[in-house]
Amino acid sequence: MSETVSELARRRGFFFQASEAYGGAAGFYTYGPEGAALKRNIEDAWRDRFVTREGNMEIDSPTVTPEPVFQASGHLDDFDDMLVECPDCGESHRADHVIEDNTDVEDAESMPTDEVEALIADHELVCPACGGPLAGQSVTGFNLMFDTTIGPGDGDPGYLRPETAQGMFTEFPRLKEYARNQLPFGVAQVGTGYRNEISPRNALLRTREFTMAELEFFVDPAGDGPALDRVADVELPLYPVDAQQAAGEEYLRLTPQEALAEGVVGGEWVAYFLARSKQWFERVGVDMDRFRFRQHLPGELAHYASDCWDAEGEVDGDWVELEGVASRTDYDLSKHDEHADDSFTVFQAYDEPKTVERASVDPEMSYLGPEFGGAAGDVADALAALAARDRAAFDGDEVTVDVDGEAYTVPTERTGFEVAEETESGRHIIPHVVEPAFGIGRAVYTALAHSYEADEVDGEPRDVLRLPAEVAPTTVGVFPLMDKDGLGERAREIAAELRAAGLAVTYDDSGNIGRRYRRQDEVGTPYCVTVDYEALEEGAVTLRDRDTTTQVRVPIAEVAETLVGLRDGELRFEAL
Structure with a gap:
């Protein structure tokens, strides 16, 4: 994210480093008033798409998990990143990031540690902190999970969950009963995850505490697939393994049916959720001209996945992972069926x-x-x-x-x-699992970066966030032309009526009307209502559109209904 947008995020209350009064802690961020509202709206849009509209169930499981769960799942052995330590200053770094940031190698994460060590030596790479040489230093695996104890004294070993998925897998014996043992069915969860990142960086992109939105979709591998005709018109920008290995940048633009027919995507449910994911990212403000699905290279696949496609957004020349759509086969449920004291199978009559x-x-x-x-x-x-x-x-x-x-x-x-x-x-x-797993913070970050624009209005420069009305932190700003002659009282009454209609409203009577418009443009508020003398005389207010700065007169009695329709996409401003 450019420094301009990062500064806007801090100044206008989208996000900032946590505990700054005590020097801060790397990898932890607080969402301010604007950011918390944006994040919540993006989460609500995710629930609407992947829970409500898909007919899936949602749970909320604990963030602390007993150690045996992660022994069964393989996280104790395989949930590692590559660490290299500087011999001069002692600072630890992700070895693959050191390579990718300082060479033309783009996929160091997928390489074995001995190749990573050789690349560091061959390129004579140095410590990003102090400049000391890293050549000859060993590269080791570092498990990313935060450990803890459950109970007093020594207690029982446990971990802060690095993903929400295991909460859905371990509760499967009960959840299948709620689904009446009928496959397919999906279980969703939006919640906090924790990873003890070696070198957190890039604001919300790589943090130690983050919000995930995950769907575990349980299917019979021999059963019926999805209704692909429902996404037949979605064109997927696909970057498969063979294109990456050929060092090409050409993407295949295929519908889900075409991607399956040509063998680019291996499973119908994976193709279906790629299409639904693209629709959702566009809905929350990700620019589709800077968006792709990249297939995981064989060496970077997680230990539980047979195939995975990352939804990525381009920000400042770098591709940011926003989501993974993984085919986890029956790995997770088989492991828990083997280790736990319950059955993780489903009876299919x-x-x-x-x-x-x-x-x-x-x-x-x-x-x-x-x-x-x-x-x-x-x-x-x-x-x-x-x-x-x-x-x-x-x-x-x-x-x-x-x-x-x-x-x-x-x-x-x-x-x-x-x-x-x-x-x-x-x-x-034992059902197979297809998992769309989203990083909510990364979606917030990318939506901000993609929606930001600097333009000019009436000869004056303007910073504007063109966030979709559905996810913008505030739907409407209400302004009295001036706070006298009853204008302020009437404006506050209108603001209260709009809040009662379920709209997110801010009231502002400070400064001239142009400055108030600019403040709302800068935080992405899509509409503003101005109460002037004609509003008192004629019973109509001025409604302004953020993106075009066009203004129309709307009867006060119709303002709430009009704004709800605009927010929900049932009305277009041009139609007014």
């Missing part, structure tokens, strides 16, 4: 019962015990697993299974192997 052949074993433990001792139980389990996946293995006189790298051979007649017919009314499956 067949249209009609089916007769199937099922292989089973009933080993003679009186044989396995004396023969294999303490390994007998594991051998029995291995025989059962083998029968389920490869009944042909029992065709001979003996069958061999592997237990912890050691082979055990059992006479087939001692295994109790048989194949029997059973009638099934359905099947238990």
